[in-house]
Amino acid sequence: MKKKPLVLGLVAVPIAYLAGAYYLYRKLLLTILTRREILTYLWVVISIFFLLLAYSCYYIFTFRQKLREHKKRQKKSFFKLKKANEGALKALLYALDCRDHDTWDHSTRVAAYATALAEKMGLSHFELKKIALAGYLHDIGKIGVPDRILLKKTKLLPEEWEMIKRHPELGYDIIHQLEFLNNTADIILLHHERYDGEGYPLGLKGEKIPLLARIFAVADALDAMTSERPYRAARSMEEAFAEVNSLAGVQFCPECVKALEELGVETLSRIQKHVKSQDIEKFRLEEIVPCSDLL
Numbered sequence: 210m211k212k213k214p215l216v217l218g219l220v221a222v223p224i225a226y227l228a229g230a231y232y233l234y235r236k237l238l239l240t241i242l243t244r245r246e247i248l249t250y251l252w253v254v255i256s257i258f259f260l261l262l263a264y265s266c267y268y269i270f271t272f273r274q275k276l277r278e279h280k281k282r283q284k285k286s287f288f289k290l291k292k293a294n295e296g297a298l299k300a301l302l303y304a305l306d307c308r309d310h311d312t313w314d315h316s317t318r319v320a321a322y323a324t325a326l327a328e329k330m331g332l333s334h335f336e337l338k339k340i341a342l343a344g345y346l347h348d349i350g351k352i353g354v355p356d357r358i359l360l361k362k363t364k365l366l367p368e369e370w371e372m373i374k375r376h377p378e379l380g381y382d383i384i385h386q387l388e389f390l391n392n393t394a395d396i397i398l399l400h401h402e403r404y405d406g407e408g409y410p411l412g413l414k415g416e417k418i419p420l421l422a423r424i425f426a427v428a429d430a431l432d433a434m435t436s437e438r439p440y441r442a443a444r445s446m447e448e449a450f451a452e453v454n455s456l457a458g459v460q461f462c463p464e465c466v467k468a469l470e471e472l473g474v475e476t477l478s479r480i481q482k483h484v485k486s487q488d489i490e491k492f493r494l495e496e497i498v499p500c501s502d503l504l
């Protein structure tokens with residue numbers, strides 16, 4: 210029960226009692242009663258009134274105490290849950306880093322680009338956290354791709370690409386198991402969709418792809434272009450920028466490309482340099498991703 214209605218209810222009882230007693234008193238005055246009988250009646254009424262009042266005060270006092278204890282217990286269990294969620298998240302990130310350090314590096318940069326883009330597009334604080342988390346976890350499905358394909362130093366064969374293309378669904382299946390990460394699972398599933406519908410795994414087109422996934426696709430591709438691959442050298446930020454621009458409305462959402470343009474090469478290069486200087490040992494998860502925001 211909430212505190213306010215309870216207090217109102219407890220105050221209403223003595224008042225209703227007094228009103229009833231007064232009504233009865235008026236009725237009794239019409240009958241033949243001695244002065245002594247009326248005084249006895251008044252004495253009984255007033256005594257019961259004070260008893261009721263004392264009981265109400267006692268009840269309110271103990272209720273407040275119980276409420277305070279309940280809030281304390283709630284805070285404690287929330288803190289425990291938050292710690293457990295952060296632990297689960299850290300375990301996933303460490304697993305990703307152990308499996309393939311390059312993917313981890315790529316994930317931190319994508320998280321930073323995507324968050325900056327989302328911020329430029331005026332998205333809410335909650336959405337920013339969501340996209341940051343998705344950034345760190347978006348390629349977690351690569352855990353399920355065999356080493357001979359994931360770590361291959363030469364160009365991939367078509368059937369090997371098919372295996373790689375399974376990683377958004379694998380990632381979705383992993384992340385979907387954790388309730389507090391549920392709302393990032395969709396971005397993970399859809400991060401390789403293309404604006405023209407030629408992406409995977411669902412082949413969604415245009416606005417049917419959620420905005421966060423469209424933003425994400427730009428950030429992910431930008432980092433892929435500016436990173437070294439076994440079969441090609443890394444492109445400069447300017448070159449990648451020009452390529453993303455040329456693919457607006459084809460591979461990428463024009464709105465997101467416009468936001469990227471507004472961010473500018475200089476800011477993106479600064480983000481790239483900053484993320485490069487980070488490493489997982491220094492990574493303070495609770496500062497970057499307050500999981501409580503997503504609960």
Ligand SMILES: [Fe+2]
Nearest residue numbers: 347348400401
């Ligand atoms: Fe991916």
Ligand SMILES: [Fe+2]
Nearest residue numbers: 315347348429
């Ligand atoms: Fe990626």
